[in-house]
Amino acid sequence: MKLVLAEKPSVGAELARVLGAKQKHNGYFEGNGYVVTWSLGHLLTLKMPEQYHPEWAEWTFDTLPLIPQKLETTPLKQTRKQLAVVKALAKRADISEAIIATDAGREGELVARYIFNYLNFSKPLKRLWISSQTDRAIRDGFDHLASAKQYDNLYQAALARAEADWLVGLNVSRALTIKYDDSLSAGRVQTPTLAFVANQEQKRNQFKPESFAVVTVQTALGKATLKQQYAADKAKQVAASLNQQPLKVTAIKVKQQREQAPLPFDLNELQQVANQKFGYSPKQTLNYLQNLYEREKAVTYPRTDSRYLTTDLKATMADRLQAIRRYHDESIKNPTLPKYVYNDAKVGDHYGLIPTEQAVDPAKLDRDELNIYRLIVGRFIDLFKPAYEAEQLTYTLSAGDLTLTLKTVSVIQPGFKAVEKNQAAKLSIGETITGNASVEMKQTQPPALLNEASLLGKMEQFGLGTPATRADIIDKLQNSGSMAKQGRDLTVTPKGKQLLKLVNPRLVSPDLTAKWESSLKAIEAGKLSRTTFIDEIKTETKALVLEVKQSQAKYEDHSVTGKLCPDCGQNLREKQTKQGVLLVCNNCGYKRYRDPKVTNHRCSQCHKKMVILTGSKGDYFKCLNCGNTEAMSQAKGNKKMNKREEQRLLKKYSQDEEPAESPLAAALKAAMKQD
Incomplete structure (x- = not known):
């Protein structure tokens, strides 16, 4: 029997189906010579400090820096049950080898190796490496x-x-x-990412607009623009002198334009386009894409950083076009892509995002998934279309000592662009043209704030994170209260601004991360040892901790409110969540929403939605429309509820709160309780 380890139950079920492992058991499938199980993401994580030495549980500078002789893994509590399943299967005498079938990338490799190393698995270990989840790709x-x-x-x-x-x-x-008696989190990726947003916000705040006037002449061939700029009064005089005055052609510059269709998406570019076009966050786009990859098998591997294709895919193009036939007309007869799309040398772990040979019914997709699928399919179809070809003529026009510029474009071949073929009229040297002159008052525009699309571009430019992690980093900054969204724009909160002043300058700059990523790629290529890299990191860690300890910077916690915790009397802090602002006590853990939380529970009097409030006897419903109040027990037919039933009812009528905290976040909170 061969043991197959997938990363998720859904992927494991698909692999089992294709392999013929039809017998379903608790946590695995078996049959046809295979046992297929899964990891639920990470089953193990690196140990927390107190698991190495009890004294490291105390949060003092005396214990820092925390540098274990060897970093070790420990099972995650919430997935221990599945780890036990995998362990039992790995110990079976009839298992002859194991196959790693986790995501084909750096993090997927770590998921599997953590498990097999923890289990001391000594039998042959093989690797499944695929870029799509179709039956054909799995079998191959x-x-x-x-x-x-x-x-x-x-x-x-x-x-x-x-x-x-x-x-x-x-x-x-x-x-x-x-140092500052507040849960502050910093890292070599999230901190410079936050700094990008802060720097752009500062540029915008310091910007001073300037007004200027532009003189134009509307001619039969288009708008001619005067090169000089004037004050408003002078511009009006110049415009009056140019009105219907002959403009003589003194020079013509011809430029032939030829533009090939853009390459397939990588994850970063797709997230940018989806944010600009639909307003999706990077995390949302990745989630929709993951569904298209795993559930529908409609697209290739999502977390790719390449936009090129490998040459071995040439034979599959006809089948891929057939699978998406409802998305293009019959004009595409030749299923051959131009040579520039194929480049084996520029493909890393995975090639660019393209449709698979698996046809998908649009009716089975929700609107957001369909939007993402159409983006990928549209980009793919464009590759089979001719290049866009046009001729641009730039005319230099003169009127006395004044010089104007006029541009015309003739579209020779629309190609992949949705434009009409046209032939613009042409002028010759010495010809004249007239038109109506006017003045346009303009103002210099401030630099735009970063949004999630432009922030992704900055992160890619400076090598911050990977296509698989950038969405989580942006989410983490917002959830931690360091960064906030205003519409689609990103801003830095007072807490975030202070954090950037308190944290080590080396962590604010993207240079450290760029250096790390270069080292990691060298390790992947076998040109650098992990031990050498980690030794450098240990030295860097000691220096960073010393800098914080010796810092003279002052910190003011802007999240502290004047409201007191009803349980212990400490000041409550505000925490921004997707469901609203929470008031949290860092001392005892008490929390409640600052504003009344609207539920789906309807008022018995006016049938409007009611909010949940907290009184001396616990939580109760109140209608803000008519003032009616209802005990929680009334919603259950006046039956007295125990604590579990009450929590279940709250969950039913309210949205889910933030996801579970990471071990580091939990540790930070625990430290604050000790003060």
Whole structure:
């Protein structure tokens, strides 16, 4: 029997179906020579400090920096049950080898290796590496399994990244929390990302607009613009002198334009376009894309950083076009892509995002998934269309000592662009043209604030994060209260601005992350050892902690309110969540929403939605429309509820709160309770 480890139950079920493992058990499938199980994402994580030494549980500078002799893993509490299933299967005597079938990337490799190393698995280990979830791709992948040893360097790079983030992130965050008595989190990716937003906001705030006048002449061929700029009064005089005055052609510049269709999307560009066109956050786009990849098998691997295709895909183009035939007309007869799309040297773990050979029924997709699918399909179809070709003529026109510029464009071949073919009229040297002159008053515009699309572009430019992690980093900054959204624009909160002043300057700059990423790629390529890299990180960690300890910077917690905790009397802090502002006590853990929380429970008098309020006897419903109040028990037919039933009712009538905290966040909170 061969043990197959997938990353998610849904993927495991699909692999089992294709492999013929039809017998369903608790946590795995079996049959046809295969046992297919899954990991539920990470089943293990790096140990927290107190798991190495009890004294490290105390949050003081005396224990910093925390640098274990060797970083070790420990099971996650919430997934222990599934880890036990995998362990039992791995110990079975009839298992001859194991196959890693987690996501084909750096993090997927780490998920699997953590597990097999923890279980001391000593039998042969192989690797499934596929870029789509179609039946054909899965079968072909299992027919061409590689030895896991071929991916040892990838695992070493993934492990190096995880260990470095633990050493720097945990030590600096703990140092900041101890120093300033508030849960402050910093890291080599999230901090420079926050700095990008802050710097752009500062540029906008410091911008001073300037007014200027532009003189134009509307001619039969288009708008001619005067090169000089004037004050308003002078511009009006110039416009009056140019009105219907002959403009003589003194020079013509001809430019032939030829533009090929853009390459397929990588994840970063798709997230940018989806944000600009539909307002989706990077995380939303990735979620929709993941559904299209796993559930519908309609697109190739989502977390790709390449826009090129490999040459071995040429034979599949006809089938891919057939699968998306409802999205294009019959004019595409030749299923051959131009040569510039194929470049094996520029494809890393995965090629660009394109449709699979699996046809998809649009009726089965929700609107958002369909929007993302149409973007990918549209970009793919454009590749089969001719290049856009046009001729641009730039005329230099003169009227006395004044010089104007006029541009015309003749579209020779629309190609992949949705424009009409046209032939603009042409002028010759010495010809004249007239038109109506006018003055346009304009003002210099401030630089735009960053939005999620432009922030993704900055992160990619400076090598911050990976296509798989950037969405989570942006989400984390918002959830931590360091960054906020105003419409589609991103701004830095008072807490975030202070954090940037308190944290080490090296963590604010993207240079450190760029250096790390270069080292990680060298580890993947076998040109640098993980040990050498981690030794450098340990030295860096010691210096960073010392800088925080010796800092003279002052901190003011803007989240502290004048409201007191009803349980312990401490001042409550505000925390921004997707469901509203929470008032949280860092001392005892008490929390409630600052504003009344609207539920789906209807008032028995006026049938409007009611809010949940908290009184001396606990939570109750109130109608803000007519003032009617109802005890929680009334919603259950006046039956007295126990605590579990009350919580279940609250969950039913209210939206879910924020997701579970990470171990680091929990540790930060625990530290604040000790004060």
